[in-house]
Amino acid sequence: MEEKSYKVYLNDITTLIFDVDGVLTDGTVTVTSSGEMLRKMNIKDGYAxxxxxxxxxxxxxxxxxxxxxxxKRLQGLGITDIFLGAHQKIVQLEAYLTQKNVKLEHVLYMGDDIPDIPVLKQVGLSCCPQDAAYEVLEICKYISHVDGGKGAARDVIRQVMKVQGNWDQDFDAKYD
Structure with missing residues (x-):
């Protein structure tokens, strides 16, 4: 049986869910002498x-x-549904979807490592950056051509919004 192209799922997506480390960041952490852990996030992902x-x-x-x-960074982008410290991501996903009354087939999730696998196996469109863990690369319907923290989130958001007619064509000229 031939595998469906990921593009057949794009029209049905209403909900975009992302992991942070390795997806919205490049997965590296700079540790300061005080023990603070600093991360870098891509401004183009933020825009999308x-x-x-x-x-x-x-x-x-x-x-x-x-x-x-x-x-704080994500709230500054207008995101209100932010669940940190979620070690059982599937439990958080189920609670969120119940609260929002969203079906799994309408969800795009982008993750990059083993803790993301239970969620990736459940959602309508499982996605990952090209530098995701091997186990994640094996199961995702879409593998971005971009690394985590380098625009992978923008890649999938742009595709969904373009297919649905919600990506302003001027965005590409201004920001790509």
């Missing part, structure tokens, strides 16, 4: 996340990390 929020998509973050700086 904000565009999705502004167009009415459900945008959610489910991460095992607990960095409050990450929460």
């Amino acid at each position: 996340l904000k565009a999705a929020v502004n167009k009415g998509y459900n945008v959610c973050i489910i991460s095992g990390g607990t960095n409050e700086g990450v929460r």
